Amino acid sequence: MPLTLENIQQKFRECGLKSTPQRTAIYQALVQSTAHPTAEDLFAQVSPTYPMLSLNTVYYTLSVLRTAGLVLEVNIGHDRARFDANLSPHHHVICQGCQNILDVMDPRLNRLASPSGLPDDFEISSYQVAFRGYCGACRKSKISMTTSPSGKRPVSS
Amino acid sequence: MPLTLENIQQKFRECGLKSTPQRTAIYQALVQSTAHPTAEDLFAQVSPTYPMLSLNTVYYTLSVLRTAGLVLEVNIGHDRARFDANLSPHHHVICQGCQNILDVMDPRLNRLASPSGLPDDFEISSYQVAFRGYCGACRKSKISMTTSPSGKRPVSS
DNA sequence: TTGCTACATAGGAATCATTCCTAAACAGGA
DNA sequence: TCCTGTTTAGGAATGATTCCTATGTAGCAA
Ligand SMILES: [Mn+2]
Ligand SMILES: [Mn+2]
Ligand SMILES: [Zn+2]
Ligand SMILES: [Zn+2]
Numbered sequence: 001m002p003l004t005l006e007n008i009q010q011k012f013r014e015c016g017l018k019s020t021p022q023r024t025a026i027y028q029a030l031v032q033s034t035a036h037p038t039a040e041d042l043f044a045q046v047s048p049t050y051p052m053l054s055l056n057t058v059y060y061t062l063s064v065l066r067t068a069g070l071v072l073e074v075n076i077g078h079d080r081a082r083f084d085a086n087l088s089p090h091h092h093v094i095c096q097g098c099q100n101i102l103d104v105m106d107p108r109l110n111r112l113a114s115p116s117g118l119p120d121d122f123e124i125s126s127y128q129v130a131f132r133g134y135c136g137a138c139r140k141s142k143i144s145m146t147t148s149p150s151g152k153r154p155v156s157s
Numbered sequence: 158m159p160l161t162l163e164n165i166q167q168k169f170r171e172c173g174l175k176s177t178p179q180r181t182a183i184y185q186a187l188v189q190s191t192a193h194p195t196a197e198d199l200f201a202q203v204s205p206t207y208p209m210l211s212l213n214t215v216y217y218t219l220s221v222l223r224t225a226g227l228v229l230e231v232n233i234g235h236d237r238a239r240f241d242a243n244l245s246p247h248h249h250v251i252c253q254g255c256q257n258i259l260d261v262m263d264p265r266l267n268r269l270a271s272p273s274g275l276p277d278d279f280e281i282s283s284y285q286v287a288f289r290g291y292c293g294a295c296r297k298s299k300i301s302m303t304t305s306p307s308g309k310r311p312v313s314s
Numbered sequence: 315t316t317g318c319t320a321c322a323t324a325g326g327a328a329t330c331a332t333t334c335c336t337a338a339a340c341a342g343g344a
Numbered sequence: 345t346c347c348t349g350t351t352t353a354g355g356a357a358t359g360a361t362t363c364c365t366a367t368g369t370a371g372c373a374a
Contacts, residue, residue, distance in 0.1 A: 075234050075235035077232050077235065078232035078234065078235040078236055078237065078238050079235055080235065081235050091272070093272070093275060093279065093281065095279070096282075102275065102276075102279070104272045104274065104275065105274055106272040106273045106274060108270065109269070109272065112266070112286070113265065115248070115250070115261045115263040115266065115288060116263045117261065117262055117263060118250060118259065118261065119259075119292065119293065120293075121292065121293025121296065122250065122252070122259070122290060122291070122292050122293065123290045123291050123296060124250065124288050124289070124290040125253075125289055125290045125291070126288075126289050126290075127286055127287060127288040127289065128286070128287050128289075129269070129284055129285070129286050129287075130284060130285050130286075130287065131272060131281050131283075131284040132281070132282055132283050132284065132285075133279060133280045133281040133282045133283075134279070134280050134282070135276065135278065135279050136276065136277075136278025136279065139278065139280060
């Protein structure tokens with residue numbers, strides 16, 4: 001099933017969500033992306049089509065979609081919140097240079113045994129593996145960046 | 158080796174760090190804790206002994222210790238930064254009720270194979286597994302908390 | 315022991331992502 | 345078509361973290 005407008009609107013109806021142009025555009029932009037964008041990324045992408053769009057609405061919409069279970073908040077580190085409409089179980093790798101986040105679909109990671117050594121009454125409901133490293137582009141430019149501890153984004157897809 | 162003052166001061170010297178009362182107290186508080194405290198947690202703990210201590214100094218000290226490799230920033234989610242002086246490789250579980258973070262020392266988790274499906278030029282340098290769930294105390298009180306999406310901390314320490 | 319100097323501290327202001335507040339617009343059902 | 349509860353936009357508020365800067369001081373050398 002491709003992501004036609006009717007498809008999105010039906011998904012909203014199934015979740016009991018009103019279907020508005022802004023909400024549809026924000027969700028569609030997120031579904032089409034594999035970059036795990038921030039609220040501001042989505043705002044920048046949808047804004048040209050809806051010049052009246054408020055960043056506030058993006059935040060509100062994302063919280064609604066998250067509550068409905070259509071969107072996941074994928075935060076690696078404690079910087080800006082990043083979002084993911086890919087609901088299939090998977091993990092992530094973040095480039096410490098450009099901060100780009102890639103999906104890691106390796107099915108072995110979805111079978112990790114419950115960890116030992118926890119209190120008996122602690123109940124694990126989920127887990128996420130966050131890999132860190134450097135992408136090819138950032139590895140090449142890493143030599144010249146001895147000063148700043150956190151690099152800028154050279155390539156952002 | 159217990160954590161005497163001389164021990165801490167020697168460790169600072171080995172890293173080329175000046176040894177000040179504030180710095181020593183902050184690091185000592187972090188070493189003694191297993192709670193992965195925030196900067197403000199540490200400020201609250203050290204403040205009574207050093208009433209002139211600035212929260213700013215806590216942030217600066219933590220960044221210095223992190224750069225020196227004596228302290229790790231353990232951020233699960235993108236909320237406040239939390240710190241860890243436990244340098245042995247391990248992972249974490251966070252209670253979604255009280256936000257307490259526990260260490261997960263299961264050695265199996267330190268042997269995960271490099272994930273498949275990544276671009277060839279991506280170089281993984283580390284990874285961290287973050288488990289989520291509910292501790293015993295929060296499970297018991299979860300029934301009465303249908304309204305607030307993120308609960309308060311019932312037990313902290 | 316004394317003096318120098320680079321680093322550390324404290325306090326205030328600035329930053330910035332996110333949330334709160336509120337009035338107007340509107341989607342969806344009656 | 346009308347009503348009502350939701351959604352939106354915009355402005356203000358919040359709060360963690362960083363920036364700026366003057367003063368203090370640890371560690372080294374004379
Ligand atoms: Mn993803
Ligand atoms: Mn830990
Ligand atoms: Zn990169
Ligand atoms: Zn708990």
